[in-house]
Amino acid sequence: MSVRLKLTLSYAGFLMVAGALLLGVVWLFLLRYVPEELVPSPMVIPDRSALVAAFVPKAALALVFLLIFGLAGGWVLAGSMLAPLTRITNATRLATNGSLSHRIQLEGREDEFRELADAFDVMLERIEANDAEQRRFAANASHELRTPLAITQTLLDVARKDPSRDTGELVDRLHFVNTRAIDLTEAMLLLSRANQGSFSREPVDLSLAAEEATETLIPLAEKHGVNIETSGDMATTVGSHALLLQMTTNLVHNAIVHNLSEHGTVWVTTSLPTSLRPEAVALTVENTGAELTPRLVKTLTEPFQRGSERLRTDHAGVGLGLAIVKSITHAHGGILTLAPRPAGGLRVTVELPTTPHADRSRPRHH
Numbered sequence: 001m002s003v004r005l006k007l008t009l010s011y012a013g014f015l016m017v018a019g020a021l022l023l024g025v026v027w028l029f030l031l032r033y034v035p036e037e038l039v040p041s042p043m044v045i046p047d048r049s050a051l052v053a054a055f056v057p058k059a060a061l062a063l064v065f066l067l068i069f070g071l072a073g074g075w076v077l078a079g080s081m082l083a084p085l086t087r088i089t090n091a092t093r094l095a096t097n098g099s100l101s102h103r104i105q106l107e108g109r110e111d112e113f114r115e116l117a118d119a120f121d122v123m124l125e126r127i128e129a130n131d132a133e134q135r136r137f138a139a140n141a142s143h144e145l146r147t148p149l150a151i152t153q154t155l156l157d158v159a160r161k162d163p164s165r166d167t168g169e170l171v172d173r174l175h176f177v178n179t180r181a182i183d184l185t186e187a188m189l190l191l192s193r194a195n196q197g198s199f200s201r202e203p204v205d206l207s208l209a210a211e212e213a214t215e216t217l218i219p220l221a222e223k224h225g226v227n228i229e230t231s232g233d234m235a236t237t238v239g240s241h242a243l244l245l246q247m248t249t250n251l252v253h254n255a256i257v258h259n260l261s262e263h264g265t266v267w268v269t270t271s272l273p274t275s276l277r278p279e280a281v282a283l284t285v286e287n288t289g290a291e292l293t294p295r296l297v298k299t300l301t302e303p304f305q306r307g308s309e310r311l312r313t314d315h316a317g318v319g320l321g322l323a324i325v326k327s328i329t330h331a332h333g334g335i336l337t338l339a340p341r342p343a344g345g346l347r348v349t350v351e352l353p354t355t356p357h358a359d360r361s362r363p364r365h366h
Contacts, residue, residue: 004075004078004079004082005078007074007077007078007081007082008071008074008075008078009071009074010074011070011073011074011077011078012067012070012071012074013070014070015066015067015069015070015074016063016066016067016070019062019063019066020063023059023062023063084106084108084113084114084116084117085113087104087106087117088104088106088113088116088117088120091103091104091120091124092120095124095127100124100127100128100131101128102124103121103124103125104117104120104121105117105121106118136302136303145181145184145185148177148178148180148181148184149181151177152174152177152178155170155173155174155177156174158170184320187320187321187324188320190243190246190324194243194324194327194328194331199239199240199242199243199331200240201238201239201240202238202239202240202241203236203237203238204236204237204238204239204240204241204244205234205235205236206235206236206237206244206248206270206281206283206352207232207233207234207235207270209241209244209245209248209283210230210232210248210252210268210270210283211230212245212248213245213248213249213251213252213268214228214230214252214268216249217249217252217253217256220253220256220257221256221266224256224257224259224264225261225262225263225264226255226256226259226260226264226265226266226287227263227264227265227266228252228256228265228266228268229265229266229267229268230267230268230269231267231268231269232268232269232270232271233270233271233272234270235270235271235272235281235282235283235354236281236354237281237332237334237352237353237354238332238353239331239332239352240332243328243331243332244328244332244352246324246328247324247325247328247329247350248268248283248285250321250322250324250325251268251283251285251321251325251348251350252266252268252285253321254285254287254321254322254348255285255286255287255345255346255348256287258287258289258290258346259287259288259289259345260288260289264287264288264289265287265288266285266286266287266288267284267285267286267287268283268284268285269283269284269285269286270282270283270284271284273354277351279353279354280334280335280351280352280353280354281351281352281354282349282350282351282352283349283350283352284347284348284349284350285347285348286341286345286346286347286348287345287346288341288343288344288345289344289345289346290344290345291340291344292340292344292345292346293340294339294340297338297339297340297346298338300322300338300346301322301323301325301326301336301338302323303320303323322338322348325348325350329350329352332352332353333352333353334350334351334352334353335350335351336348336349336350337349337350337351
């Protein structure tokens with residue numbers, strides 16, 4: 001049976017029980033006081049049998065009326081109550097068929113059905129956004145992977161047509177292209193891992209992660225003529241040490257590569273919770289560089305987006321650095337904020353939840 005039919009029968013059954021109880025009350029508390037046989041008198045007084053003969057047919061008709069009224073009224077009431085559920089079901093069918101742009105937008109008072117419809121609309125909105133992001137990522141990834149493969153194919157064709165060509169140069173170029181393809185593949189795997197959120201969690205000190213990332217990238221900074229300054233406090237959060245270290249490394253790497261051509265600076269700072277964010281520690285990475293517009297900054301976390309022209313150097317990256325940072329931040333329940341610096345360059349702030357009762361008494365200054 002459908003839910004509507006079950007509700008209808010429930011309403012009608014309840015109404016019948018209530019009517020039977022009412023008639024039973026009349027029978028028990030009224031008719032029992034009437035004697036079975038009356039003493040003859042000049043006045044015509046009905047006895048119990050006469051009252052029963054008059055009462056039972058009318059009571060049966062009343063019960064039949066209550067049954068019909070309960071069924072009809074219950075059917076209408078059940079249909080009215082289940083109408084929002086029907087709209088939600090139709091929206092679910094549309095979403096199953098691939099129509100993610102449809103929204104229920106249930107009107108009326110705030111009840112359980114309204115809460116369910118609003119939650120379903122929010123879910124559809126997120127699924128639609130994720131679907132669009134996945135489509136863009138797949139298209140961009142296909143383009144990015146096709147480029148090194150096409151270059152490799154071209155180099156091999158040239159080598160096959162010209163056997164006398166210097167193989168050393170060919171091998172070097174193939175090695176460079178293959179390295180970039182491997183880096184891109186590993187970055188996409190890391191991005192997928194961060195999006196899935198499948199990692200073990202442990203206390204992680206962002207200040208130590210910043211130190212480790214900075215020490216690893218000092219040779220790159222010296223090559224680019226960039227000075228790195230780190231400062232801040234012990235900032236402990238909960239998450240994957242490997243992913244948070246990768247996030248910090250990506251931020252510092254991005255700040256070094258996209259900097260001034262000479263005498264550039266990168267500032268790496270960790271901070272304790274503030275009054276505005278009492279339950280979050282922060283990691284901030286700032287760098288000097290070219291002036292960026294707010295519109296451009298908003299696109300930097302999209303996969304394969306770069307703040308400047310595409311560079312084909314050993315450390316140009318594959319365009320997934322800030323996209324990976326965004327995914328790792330969201331996977332840890334944090335907030336990522338990007339803002340252009342007035343003097344040029346970029347300021348990136350990552351706010352992550354703190355660990356309960358974390359010891360943050362050790363200051364750190366470099």
